[in-house]
Amino acid sequence: MSNLQLNCHCGANKFSFPVTIPLDKTYTDLHLCLCSDCRLQNGTFVGSFVKAPSAPFDPESPPDSLTIYSSSDIGARYFCSTCSTQLFFQYADLESTNSENKRFWLCTGGLELPNGGKFGIESIGFVKSTPDGGLASWSPGEEICTTFEGKLTDEEIHALEATAMSQFNPLDTFEGRCQCSNIKLKVSRQTGKPQELPPHAWSDNTDLVIPCWTPKEDQPPIDEKNPWWIRDPQEPGMGKRFLGGLCACKSCRLIAGTEIQSWVFIPTICIEVILPGGETTAWPTKEQLLNDEKFKSLIGTYKSTTGDPGVLRGFCKTCGANLFWDGLTRKNFVDISAGLFTGRGIREEAWIEWWTERVSFVEDADGRHDYGKLLEKGLKEWKGRLGGKV
Numbered sequence: 001m002s003n004l005q006l007n008c009h010c011g012a013n014k015f016s017f018p019v020t021i022p023l024d025k026t027y028t029d030l031h032l033c034l035c036s037d038c039r040l041q042n043g044t045f046v047g048s049f050v051k052a053p054s055a056p057f058d059p060e061s062p063p064d065s066l067t068i069y070s071s072s073d074i075g076a077r078y079f080c081s082t083c084s085t086q087l088f089f090q091y092a093d094l095e096s097t098n099s100e101n102k103r104f105w106l107c108t109g110g111l112e113l114p115n116g117g118k119f120g121i122e123s124i125g126f127v128k129s130t131p132d133g134g135l136a137s138w139s140p141g142e143e144i145c146t147t148f149e150g151k152l153t154d155e156e157i158h159a160l161e162a163t164a165m166s167q168f169n170p171l172d173t174f175e176g177r178c179q180c181s182n183i184k185l186k187v188s189r190q191t192g193k194p195q196e197l198p199p200h201a202w203s204d205n206t207d208l209v210i211p212c213w214t215p216k217e218d219q220p221p222i223d224e225k226n227p228w229w230i231r232d233p234q235e236p237g238m239g240k241r242f243l244g245g246l247c248a249c250k251s252c253r254l255i256a257g258t259e260i261q262s263w264v265f266i267p268t269i270c271i272e273v274i275l276p277g278g279e280t281t282a283w284p285t286k287e288q289l290l291n292d293e294k295f296k297s298l299i300g301t302y303k304s305t306t307g308d309p310g311v312l313r314g315f316c317k318t319c320g321a322n323l324f325w326d327g328l329t330r331k332n333f334v335d336i337s338a339g340l341f342t343g344r345g346i347r348e349e350a351w352i353e354w355w356t357e358r359v360s361f362v363e364d365a366d367g368r369h370d371y372g373k374l375l376e377k378g379l380k381e382w383k384g385r386l387g388g389k390v
């Protein structure tokens with residue numbers, strides 16, 4: 001016997017599940033889910049699950065350290081009330097409440113396999129709910145691109161992409177929300193105004209573009225007139241874009257409860273928040289997030305005491321959606337979770353240039369799974385398929 005260990009980022013939640021060795025594939029092969037509930041509730045492009053070997057607790061009396069959110073009449077999600085790590089999905093199906101695991105599934109971001117075990121991929125589900133193919137477009141290999149209803153071929157996924165791409169979004173803003181809709185975002189394009197540029201807006205280089213292991217002398221300074229976060233239009237005349245990218249770092253994985261996080265890098269001048277009740281307000285400063293009741297009652301904030309010094313992450317207090325990442329050296333600049341955006345597709349290429357050269361901190365996934373490396377290959381293939389116009 002050994003244990004599957006499921007921990008949240010802050011350590012307030014720790015669960016052990018006894019399992020026999022060698023491990024059954026049930027616990028090592030990931031079910032990746034692209035459904036809108038997973039995307040809007042964890043803020044990434046994908047939910048990642050394995051079936052729980054046993055119930056983590058009596059569903060009638062869950063621990064106080066967890067917040068429970070019913071994302072639909074299908075089931076409930078459990079996340080850490082302190083750090084927002086997504087931990088469990090539980091099907092509501094009453095007929096199965098007598099089964100051993102009480103219909104619990106484990107969110108794999110915080111899951112460790114015994115003896116250095118490695119995850120494989122069982123399936124990618126609900127691809128058609130993206131509706132542009134979502135992360136499946138970047139996940140090469142027909143064998144893993146399946147829906148729960150049956151296999152979806154690469155050609156069928158490419159057809160979804162083409163349909164979404166043909167529906168040009170003529171609007172001046174694009175919108176996002178968390179699953180419960182308490183937090184809604186309205187983002188406007190960058191136009192080169194001073195508030196989008198250094199010194200008003202500032203972010204150091206991102207590991208996505210300049211890997212953190214790059215020697216200091218090889219790291220380019222930020223171009224103050226044309227910083228890395230302002231990207232060319234997809235087509236001439238369509239307007240500047242933001243940069244987006246995938247991250248496989250350990251803290252993103254733990255917080256979102258899934259293997260891959262997806263970020264968009266945005267000067268805060270471009271973001272407005274629509275509060276419940278309809279009031280539209282500027283993106284809150286760090287001080288407002290920590291002290292202003294208007295935001296504090298809606299947005300939970302989490303500062304890790306181990307690693308990530310100065311990093312502030314935020315989440316919806318009601319549904320747990322992972323909202324943003326803000327670093328110590330940042331000024332008027334924030335990473336927003338890309339899974340929150342809803343439009344003609346979910347990748348919104350008219351608004352976001354997706355970085356195809358690297359998955360940020362892909363090295364963190366080494367030995368855990370091959371999905372980060374697979375996505376790096378898939379991103380390049382996607383760019384090639386579209387003739388470089390991504």
Ligand SMILES: [Zn+2]
Binds near residue numbers: 008
């Ligand atoms: Zn926690």
Ligand SMILES: [Zn+2]
Binds near residue numbers: 033039
């Ligand atoms: Zn899902």
Ligand SMILES: [Zn+2]
Binds near residue numbers: 183318
């Ligand atoms: Zn919410």
Ligand SMILES: [Zn+2]
Binds near residue numbers: 247249251252253261
């Ligand atoms: Zn990360």
